[in-house]
Amino acid sequence: MKTVPSQYDQIARETFLPQIGKIVEIADMTAKDRYFRIELEKPLGHGPGQFVMVSVLGLGEAPISISNGPSEDNILEMVIRRIGRLTQAIHELKVGDQLGIRGPYGSGFNLDDFYSHDVLFVAGGLGLVPLRSLITPIIKERGRFGNITLISGCRNPAEELYRDQLETWTTDAGMDVIRLVDGTENMPWEFGTGLVTDPIPKLEMDPKKTMAALCGPPVMYKFVIKALNVRGMNFDQIFVDLERRMKCGVGKCGHCQINKIYCCQDGPVFRFSDLSGIPEALQ
Ligand SMILES: Cc1cc2nc3c(=O)[nH]c(=O)nc-3n(C[C@H](O)[C@H](O)[C@H](O)COP(=O)(O)OP(=O)(O)OC[C@H]3O[C@@H](n4cnc5c(N)ncnc54)[C@H](O)[C@@H]3O)c2cc1C
Ligand code: FES
Missing domain, CATH: 2.40.30.10 (Translation factors)
Structure with a gap:
């Protein structure tokens, strides 16, 4: 039959x-x-x-x-x-x-949230990979944004991703790129050492005009958000890109569930103010 x-x-x-x-x-x-x-x-x-x-x-x-x-x-x-x-x-x-x-899949960044603003990207390690998908269209329409700053950190010089791209973003795209490593481990390195939070207190930025996009290891978020908050940025000006174990990717299996949200569908990108009351989101 x-x-x-x-x-x-x-x-x-x-x-x-x-x-x-x-x-x-x-x-x-x-x-x-x-x-x-x-x-x-x-x-x-x-x-x-x-x-x-x-x-x-x-x-x-x-x-x-x-x-x-x-x-x-x-x-x-x-x-x-x-x-x-x-x-x-x-x-x-x-x-x-x-x-x-x-x-x-997933709910990503919305460019409309960034137009007419200064933009601050904070990337830890592999976090630069998804942030590049937002940096690229922002650079394409460079004139529609104010100052653009990227703080990119990784463990040591050998772990830095997209090296050539970081150079061209600095020279051709009018971006302020701050490149950091936790330690040089005796490798050649002409940039800074320290954590991605270190430059935040001294950044030349107008906190009321700035939108931030963060992606990195979970431990990074709490400290970066706190540092931005101290500078006067509100939680609705900060977007975080979260990672959870996933199976289906489309909201069916529950593997990625954090409290009442499904990371695969509601995220992986969240406006931080939308995560209030869900402290486990940053764990
Ligand atoms: C939305 C999203 C985007 C991602 N983007 C990338 C990317 O661009 N590049 C990339 O390399 N990886 C990315 N990952 C992580 C990637 O999915 C995992 O590394 C991969 O599933 C591991 O599969 P595996 O079979 O090689 O390792 P497994 O054998 O499944 O796991 C090896 C080890 O890694 C741990 N692990 C696996 N997945 C995760 C996870 N999601 N979170 C924490 N620990 C984990 C396991 O617990 C285990 O200890 C992303 C994950 C998510 C949820
Ligand atoms: S991965 Fe299946 S519900 Fe999110």
């Missing part, structure tokens, strides 16, 4: 069936972080701060941030840290190999 696909089959297919992405470029960014440029069958149509679910057939899926800015082409850029089984398998792929890509 022939079965007719139900509307639920159709919804499931549209939600969970990945498109095929072909790897067209790979570059080592650090010893454990690898850049992948993927050519998709059709454009993603993503916004800044969104993520995709990336799969390797027979192994599984992982949520990965989209690192390129919104565009109409069929290119996806991402940086993947080798941390476990799946990310190890992705690191073993070569140019020409394929990946499953579904998405884009």
